[in-house]
Amino acid sequence: QVTLRESGPALVKPTQTLTLTCNFSGFSLSTSGMCVSWIRQPPGKALEWLARIDWDDDKNYSTSLKTRLTISKDTSKNQVVLTMTNMDPVDTATYYCARTTLGSYLDDWGQGTLVTVSS
Amino acid sequence: EIVMTQSPATLSVSPGERATLSCRASQSVSSNLAWYQQKPGQAPRLLIYGASTRATGIPARFSGSGSGTEFTLSISSLQSEDFAVYCCQQYNNWPRTFGQGTKVEIK
Numbered sequence: 645q646v647t648l649r650e651s652g653p654a655l656v657k658p659t660q661t662l663t664l665t666c667n668f669s670g671f672s673l674s675t676s677g678m679c680v681s682w683i684r685q686p687p688g689k690a691l692e693w694l695a696r697i698d699w700d701d702d703k704n705y706s707t708s709l710k711t712r713l714t715i716s717k718d719t720s721k722n723q724v725v726l727t728m729t730n731m732d733p734v735d736t737a738t739y740y741c742a743r744t745t746l747g748s749y750l751d752d753w754g755q756g757t758l759v760t761v762s763s
Numbered sequence: 764e765i766v767m768t769q770s771p772a773t774l775s776v777s778p779g780e781r782a783t784l785s786c787r788a789s790q791s792v793s794s795n796l797a798w799y800q801q802k803p804g805q806a807p808r809l810l811i812y813g814a815s816t817r818a819t820g821i822p823a824r825f826s827g828s829g830s831g832t833e834f835t836l837s838i839s840s841l842q843s844e845d846f847a848v849y850c851c852q853q854y855n856n857w858p859r860t861f862g863q864g865t866k867v868e869i870k
Contacts, residue, residue: 681859683861690850690861690862690863690864691799691807691850691852691861691864692861693852693858693859693860693861696859704857704858704859705858706858707764707858740806740807747854747859748795748797748812748854749797749809749812749852749854750797750799750807750809750852751809751818752809753806753807753808754806755806756806
């Protein structure tokens with residue numbers, strides 16, 4: 645059974661750096677074809693794809709956010725970490741991680757974690 | 764980047780009726796299109812991938828069609844648990860992009 649769980653601060657101040665961790669089980673990021681993606685959703689708004697990392701440490705980022713995002717993995721811990729710099733109130737959203745096969749569709753999702761950006 | 768446009772924004776349907784949702788891509792995504800269902804307070808759930816293949820455990824009343832730039836999600840006979848937001852996503856190009864969603868509400 646595949647499970648993913650996001651964790652991180654619920655509140656960050658403007659200009660701070662956000663660090664989110666995705667802990668997963670039921671699959672390994674050392675398996676060929678496996679990827680983990682991050683997606684966010686501002687309250688009442690649409691989903692926005694942010695980044696993904698694959699088993700070979702290949703990475704892709706949102707065009708509009710790539711200067712602020714870094715995705716990394718710790719295969720031994722079954723963890724993927726997303727950092728986002730220079731947080732702004734418009735970055736307030738629920739952040740999800742999801743398992744992706746070959747970086748395609750999002751098979752399994754975590755429950756999401758709400759991050760509020762406010763001073 | 765590819766822009767995904769869904770229509771309508773809201774669809775009012777009576778239980779038991781058919782619902783048809785549209786998703787259009789700004790350029791061809793071949794059949795690399797997925798549909799997700801999202802209920803309030805929950806994470807999205809994969810319904811359809813490859814434009815027309817149902818994910819594991821998805822009832823047969825859900826069907827997807829299309830290729831290139833025009834896609835459709837159909838729900839043949841709406842059940843109470845189907846009232847939700849539906850979103851399409853292309854995975855043909857980087858970055859991956861989502862549509863803005865269609866809310867299916869009870870008429």
